[in-house]
Amino acid sequence: MAARYTIGIDIGGTNIEGGVCDEQGVLRRQRAIKTEVEHGFEHTFQRMVRLVDDLLQDAGLTKTDVLAIGVGAPGPLSHERGVIYTAPNLPGWRDIPLQAKLSEATGLPVTLENDANAAAFGEFTAGAARDVRDMVMLTLGTGIGGGIVLNGLLWRGRFDSAAEIGHMVIVPGGRACPCGQRGCLERYGSANAVIERLIEAVQAGESCALASRLAAGEKLDARDVLRAAADGDRRAARIWDETCYYLALAAVNMQHVLNPELVVLAGGLAKAGERLLTPVRAHFEEQRWKIAPDTPEIVLATCGTDAGMIGAAALARAAQAGR
């Protein structure tokens, strides 16, 4: 029987998600294991190899049924070389030739991809962007990951670092970013940026319903800010609204550079649903170009945490087809 299936693996700092996808890119079986990053790369790698075997067993398949494996991983990494250079949430992983190692251990072709790119391709394959040709996705979490699909193909750029939309400068001379620049989008539009900016406002002496909880040393996050805003706290509401404004500006900029059909919002902050989408759309409507009707629709992702493995599997299939 011809190899019809692909396996997608999404490596995160806490969990590794694995899935078997069919020819249409539909997820047929899935499993998750703990990354157990504290035991070092070799330990995690052996668990990943076992995950592939377990997935095949679950699906009643053998390796001859599988065309290729796709892996989405945090970076920076090189898709072309198949090497993870380093990853802040995978301590000790440095210059890991994951593509070659996993291919040797499994006997299958392997494609390595940046996790944000893989997630965007997952939404393009089976989620919010499945009926479009050109899309941009923003994954709003600790930072902001980006992915761009143009003409049905993932856009990686010449140096493998296209779609670093989180590091688009949105405020000249603005907040410092660990990347070395100032004013990056992810310092204003990520889940972390929401709570950080609220803490800064409170430290600057601005009044806020969350001030006493912060003073008591409670660890708050973006959900607390959103809840305080919903309860009528004006400071929290202003910071949430500013976050939506900056994300809308990013969408305006992407409209002019790429002219996509869809801008998809994903990640932890997107769990706010309509409370994120409605103000982002309103700010976009206010800021956008009015002289031509070529504006993208802004929508929420639909694949959730499955997007990474679905996308990685689809990219493995694309690589085998020479795309």
Ligand SMILES: [Zn+2]
């Ligand atoms: Zn940056």
